[in-house]
Amino acid sequence: xxxxxxxxxxxxxxxxxxxxxxxxxxxxxxxxxxxxxxxxxxxxxxxxxxxxxxxxxxxxxxxxxxxxxxxxxxxxxxxxxxxxxxxxxxxxxxxxxxxxxxxxxxxxxxxxxxxxxxxxxxxxxxxxxxxxxxxxxxxxxxxxxxxxxxxxxxxxxxxxxxxxxxxxxxxxxxxxxxxxxxxxxxxxxxxxxxxxxxxxxxxxxxxxxxxxxxxxxxxxxxxxxxxxxxxxxxxxxxxxxxxxxxxxxxx
Amino acid sequence: xxxxxxxxxxxxxxxxxxxxxxxxxxxxxxxxxxxxxxxxxxxxxxxxxxxxxxxxxxxxxxxxxxxxxxxxxxxxxxxxxxxxxxxxxxxxxxxxxxxxxxxxxxxxxxxxxxxxxxxxxxxxxxxxxxxxxxxxxxxxxxxxxxxxxxxxxxxxxxxxxxxxxxxxxxxxxxxxxxxxxxxxxxxxxxxxxxxxxxxxxxxxxxxxxxxxxxxxxxxxxxxxxxxxxxxxxxxxxxxxxxxxxxxxxxxxxxxxxxxxxxxxxxxxxxxxx
Numbered sequence: 332x333x334x335x336x337x338x339x340x341x342x343x344x345x346x347x348x349x350x351x352x353x354x355x356x357x358x359x360x361x362x363x364x365x366x367x368x369x370x371x372x373x374x375x376x377x378x379x380x381x382x383x384x385x386x387x388x389x390x391x392x393x394x395x396x397x398x399x400x401x402x403x404x405x406x407x408x409x410x411x412x413x414x415x416x417x418x419x420x421x422x423x424x425x426x427x428x429x430x431x432x433x434x435x436x437x438x439x440x441x442x443x444x445x446x447x448x449x450x451x452x453x454x455x456x457x458x459x460x461x462x463x464x465x466x467x468x469x470x471x472x473x474x475x476x477x478x479x480x481x482x483x484x485x486x487x488x489x490x491x492x493x494x495x496x497x498x499x500x501x502x503x504x505x506x507x508x509x510x511x512x513x514x515x516x517x518x519x520x521x522x523x524x525x526x527x528x529x530x531x532x533x534x535x536x537x538x539x540x541x542x543x544x545x546x547x548x549x550x551x552x553x554x555x556x557x558x559x560x561x562x563x564x565x566x567x568x569x570x571x572x573x574x575x576x577x578x579x580x581x582x
Numbered sequence: 583x584x585x586x587x588x589x590x591x592x593x594x595x596x597x598x599x600x601x602x603x604x605x606x607x608x609x610x611x612x613x614x615x616x617x618x619x620x621x622x623x624x625x626x627x628x629x630x631x632x633x634x635x636x637x638x639x640x641x642x643x644x645x646x647x648x649x650x651x652x653x654x655x656x657x658x659x660x661x662x663x664x665x666x667x668x669x670x671x672x673x674x675x676x677x678x679x680x681x682x683x684x685x686x687x688x689x690x691x692x693x694x695x696x697x698x699x700x701x702x703x704x705x706x707x708x709x710x711x712x713x714x715x716x717x718x719x720x721x722x723x724x725x726x727x728x729x730x731x732x733x734x735x736x737x738x739x740x741x742x743x744x745x746x747x748x749x750x751x752x753x754x755x756x757x758x759x760x761x762x763x764x765x766x767x768x769x770x771x772x773x774x775x776x777x778x779x780x781x782x783x784x785x786x787x788x789x790x791x792x793x794x795x796x797x798x799x800x801x802x803x804x805x806x807x808x809x810x811x812x813x814x815x816x817x818x819x820x821x822x823x824x825x826x827x828x829x830x831x832x833x834x835x836x837x838x839x840x841x842x843x844x845x846x847x848x849x850x851x852x853x854x855x
Contacts, residue, residue: 482635483665485653487679497678501669578669578713 368548376552383537384556390532391522394450395564398457399518406462406514407507410469411499420470427466435460436524443528453525460521461514468510472503505579508572515568519561534560584646584656584736584772585611586632591642592797593627601627603797609789611736612770614763616777616787618830620838624798625776629739632774633659645737655683658730662742664722666714672721673710676700676729683733699728703758720751727755731762740775744782756785757814780830784812784823792833795841802833 335342349370355361357369413420413427435456446452476499484498500507526535534557541549586609593602601624609615617625631638632645633653640649645657658679659665666675676696680687687695697707703724714722723743730738740759744752763770777783783790788811792802804826806812812823 479661479663479665480667482653483659483661483667485635486633486655486657486659488653488655488682489678497670498667501667504669578715580715 366547368551370551373548373551373555376548380549380552384534384553387532387534387537388556388560390530390536391526391534394453394457394525394533395518395522398454398522399461399515401454402458402461402465402514402518403511405458406465406510407469407500410466410507411473411495411503413466414470414473414503415499420474424470427463427470431463431467435463435521439524439528449529449531453522453530456525457518457521460517464514464517465507465510468513469503469507472506472510473499475506476502505576508576512568512572515565585609586737586772586774587644588628589642589644591628591631591638593624593631593636593638595627600797602631602799604799605793607791607800607803609772609774611772612768614770614773614775614786614788616775616783616790617793618777618780618783618790618834619793619798620795620834621778622796623793624796625793626741628793629659629741629774629776632737633657633739635659655679655733656735657737657739658733658735660723660726660730660738660740660743662745664714664719664726666722666725668714670714671711672714672717672725673697673700675714675725676732679729679733695732696728699732700725702731702762703728704754718751720747720755723747723751723755724758727759727762736771738771738773740773742776742778745778752782753814756782760786780827780834781817783830784827785814785817790830792830792837794837801837802830804830 352367352370356364356367413423438459439452439456442452442455443449446455480498480502484494489498522533523535526533527539530536534553538550538553538557541547541553586607588605588607591602591605592600594600605624605628607615617628619625627636630636631643632650634650634657635653638650640651643650666672667678670678673693673696676699677689677692680692680695684692693710697710700707700710705721705724705728709717709721709725714725717725726743730740744755747755759773763773775783775786777786788806788808790802790804791800793799794801810822812820817823
């Protein structure tokens with residue numbers, strides 16, 4: 332009951348979208364029923380294809396989790412180092428800016444040729460897309476840490492490693508989380524791009540595969556299933572963020 | 583419990599702007615020095631130099647006979663904005679200082695001592711696990727003071743610590759600090775306390791040091807003996823204290839008007855040229 336009360340706005344928008352879809356398809360036939368099949372027919376396919384979709388979900392998650400964790404570790408690690416060292420920052424910042432200007436999907440042919448398997452090529456592409464955002468926001472977040480926190484830590488003679496984990500990273504965490512949130516969305520997009528090229532499994536592969544077979548009922552089912560899990564992942568991330576940033580005034 | 587010798591101290595943040603012109607002062611171990619002066623006169627800069635947050639000439643500033651190389655647990659600072667780390671609980675803010683000072687102590691011991699100091703500062707034990715954002719300004723500053731006193735440093739630096747508090751909370755905290763400092767008797771900490779308030783300086787200080795406008799130097803000092811140190815009850819009724827208040831206010835006012843005249847004359851001269 333509490334859940335319904337808290338999220339009635341979200342639920343209302345969802346119901347509105349379903350009604351709009353029905354109006355545009357079955358009621359007024361504005362959209363082609365071949366490309367936009369009856370929602371009830373689509374949902375009937377669910378029990379039959381749930382096993383296949385779960386397998387694809389697991390394949391996608393494996394890529395996404397590994398790639399995102401690599402991007403997080405490298406992005407936060409290097410971003411903190413560059414943020415703390417002004418000399419290094421001056422030297423390397425123009426190169427970071429130049430590198431972020433290259434759209435990651437354009438590197439797909441290179442990745443497929445360089446890496447030994449499709450899996451690692453995909454992980455590389457997804458990681459790279461997320462990495463630049465996390466790196467840039469971490470540098471910004473570390474540079475803009477309130478000087479008073481660092482001075483306070485100095486007067487307490489807090490050792491370097493403790494200072495990194497107890498002062499610098501927590502102080503920079505609002506900025507880092509903001510970057511990680513954007514990076515997560517980019518990772519979803521890159522995951523879809525990566526699975527379009529030569530993948531044999533994954534949620535985007537499922538959609539792409541049935542689109543090639545002109546089974547748009549299954550394409551729509553794949554969309555809905557993917558969207559559901561993206562929302563779940565986003566909610567989990569949001570919970571972690573809120574918990575970690577519970578000290579900020581906005582939470 | 584540390585002597586501080588400031589000997590012809592000069593300091594500039596950049597080449598063209600001298601903040602401290604020629605500051606000379608000596609604080610004996612156990613003195614409570616209040617630095618008075620208008621905004622921008624360099625009071626906080628002097629405190630930052632004492633803390634080691636700014637670099638000074640080693641011959642111009644000596645604490646306990648040694649030059650100030652870097653910040654130290656022997657010279658904790660209480661900031662006007664409380665200086666608490668907002669992502670730690672209020673108790674952990676004391677605990678992290680205790681951990682540096684007493685690395686052998688267990689977590690339980692640190693908690694016990696933190697609670698003891700919270701009690702000394704009139705803070706309820708339940709506040710130990712609260713985040714700073716859930717505390718009032720007065721409570722935050724009590725935690726700031728508790729942390730500084732808990733590590734039992736010989737020299738304490740306080741930069742307008744009560745400047746942002748309401749009158750009642752400010753008075754309570756002033757009394758608490760005086761109590762904590764006084765009861766240490768022969769082992770009193772040396773305290774440097776920056777304030778804009780003449781009354782606060784009269785109430786707290788054993789020595790009042792007035793700094794002139796930047797590039798500043800000491801323009802007036804006053805020492806109180808233990809016997810004639812103003813008390814809160816007589817702060818506004820004792821004729822001697824009233825005379826001193828008038829004198830201090832006059833000195834600060836005259837210094838600022840003199841500086842304004844000087845600046846105007848300089849501007850006029852530049853305009854003529």
